[in-house]
Amino acid sequence: MTALDELMAFQRETEALSQVAGRLGWDQETMMPDGAVDQRAEEHGAMAGVLHARRIDPRIGDWLARAEPADEVSAANLALIRRDFERTAKVPARLATALAQETSRAHRIWAQARAEEDVAAFLPALSRVLDLRREEAACVAGDADPYDALLDDYEPGATAAQLSTMFGALRPRLSELRARILDRPAPPGLAGDFPEAAQLALSQELALAFGYDLNMGRIDKAVHPFSSGSGLDVRITTRTVPADPFNCFYSTIHEVGHAAYEQGIDRAHLLTPVGAGVSMGVHESQSRIYENQLGRSEAFTGWLYGRMRDRFGDIGIANERDFFACVNRVSSGFIRTEADEVQYNLHVLLRFDLERALVAGDLAVTDLEAAWNDRFAADFGFAVDKPSHGVLQDVHWSEGLFGYFPTYSLGNVYAGCLHEALRGAVPDLDAQLARGDTSGATGWLRENVQRFGGLYQPVELIGRAAGRTPDEGPLLSYLETKFGAIYGI
Structure with missing residues (x-):
């Protein structure tokens, strides 16, 4: 040998x-x-x-x-x-x-x-x-910067300084968009009975629709949904909320995005360093594009509207257009994982700034809750009502995942770039999604991103797929166009 x-x-x-x-x-x-x-x-x-x-x-x-x-x-x-x-x-x-x-x-x-x-x-x-x-x-x-050493665990090559510049460009436009939307009337919400068994059944249907291979995976319940494993054993979890089936459905689609990445890597790379996702930012790009640009698109929600009526009967929504607005409803809330696309990254940026301060020693652990609550009130305009809606809501810091949070927003930026390229590559994408057929989109992602695993560095991989150096522009344009149309702003 x-x-x-x-x-x-x-x-x-x-x-x-x-x-x-x-x-x-x-x-x-x-x-x-x-x-x-x-x-x-x-x-x-x-x-x-x-x-x-x-x-x-x-x-x-x-x-x-x-x-x-x-x-x-x-x-x-x-x-x-x-x-x-x-x-x-x-x-x-x-x-x-x-x-x-x-x-x-x-x-x-x-x-x-x-x-x-x-x-x-x-x-x-x-x-x-x-x-x-x-x-x-x-x-x-x-x-070097200790925080960069931790960040490098999850996003090789990234630095806090680079991300701060990117996030600095995101935050003001997201805040402005949020303010304009919340000044408009909210779309109607769901009404009806959503039994857990029916939620989980439709959740599995959605997982299969997005290409999750249950022969090499399984779906279980957890407090905080996650994906685990790679290669021939990739497992996901979801959760159910009695009055909010979207929590279950979009948690599932999100985790399927992670799982599909691992399942889509070339089998020749199995059990080698290249045989896993290259970074958490790239991983998040897959989960977010599955969940949002595909799963919350007007075309796909039109198909989902029919499946929900089949499963649950009357859900309090009169038509597909109102259902699309309902799925993408922007409303004030505490929880990052339940946040709409407009506000999600504002939740992440809060955590990014706080954990950098913790690692640097500029913020004491004993002062963390007060710092969280002050920043939340400044960013979102209302007060945290209890710790599980505030500093205790995320599992990450208990698991030592300092440096992980910024990859969520970086993944959204990557997803924006990939979605722009996908739209150009699959011109009949909406017609496919309207039939509940995600294969054109997921096939393109598998061919251009997932199959490579760790073969290329994150920025190179996204650049090759998207045909551009990754930046926040496509994500912001997508959000402003989509929610501008929904809310008439």
């Missing part, structure tokens, strides 16, 4: 173990009994220790020194392995283990605190997680 062969065989085992570790997380969110928290924390820590040891195995350095890439794919795999090897070597094994253990415990502490509206109960756990992530960032960053 050549050095490249030996390295890739070793890496394949590491990738497989990483998938097993991910399955522990899926189980914790969906099936694990409450009493298993402490044992699961040890299990997470043990797996983190094993993976850390493998990722800094001295043989990797030797193989990398001797390996010769045979083609573009092997060159990309070598680059990704080198990046991971060099980064992981900077983080002590005891820190990697401690992070896995602490975040596993903190997740359940957060969930309990959220249920009991008790911020104080969560803050000690959050402080421990933050301290560990700061220590990790310091190990990796050296003299």
Whole structure:
């Protein structure tokens, strides 16, 4: 075997173990009994220790020194392995283990605190997680910005300075659009009975309509919907709200976007570094374009209107046009995951600014709730009424995912660029979506984005697919055109 062969065989085992570790997380969110928290924390820590040891195995350095890439794919795999090897070597094994253990415990502490509206109960756990992530960032960053070191985990090549410029261009136009819309009469809302079983049945129909392969996946319920896994085992979760079936349907479509990305990667890349999504921003571009530009389009909602009437009978909406406005209704709310397209990124930008301040030490954990509430009132014009609608609503910080939030808005920007290109490539897209047929759109995304996995860096991948350097322009134009028409502004 050549050095490249030996390295890739070793890496394949590491990738497989990483998938097993991910399955522990899926189980914790969906099936694990409450009493298993402490044992699961040890299990997470043990797996983190094993993976850390493998990722800094001295043989990797030797193989990398001797390996010769045979083609573009092997060159990309070598680059990704080198990046991971060099980064992981900077983080002590005891820190990697401690992070896995602490975040596993903190997740359940957060969930309990959220249920009991008790911020104080969560803050000690959050402080421990933050301290560990700061220590990790310091190990990796050296003299550079520690936040950039964390961001690079999720969006290779991105920096906080670059994103701040992009988000600075987004925020004023989104705020202005929001204000103009909220000054107009709101479209009618749904009315009727939406049993959970019927919601889940239509949710599965939607997953299949968007190309989710249930032979290699499954749909379960979770408090916070997510997607997990890659390759031949990609699982999603959704949730149900009795009076709001859209919560279930669009959570499902969103997570199918993530899952379809992983299922759509070329099978030749299975269990290699290239065989997974290249970044969370690109991942989010898939989930958001599935959910919004496709799933909330006037054409597709016309089809969904018929399916909802078939499932639920009278839903209080007179026609397809009113249903389209209902699906895209802009209204004041607290929850990021339930926010409309106009306001969603404003929620993300709030978190981006707060977590940067936390990592930098400019904001104390004890002051986080007050800072959140003050910023929310300034951005949205009303006060947070309870912690589960405020600082406790998201799972991310309990899991140590500092640097993750900005990828949500970056994914929206990427989705705007991809949607612009998709419209040009599939001129009869609306006619297809009106029949509930997403294959033209999802096929284009698979061919131009998903199948490559991690072969190209994020900006290069989106640039190749969209035919332009990614920027916020297409997203803002799409939102202003769509909601301008709905609200007559």
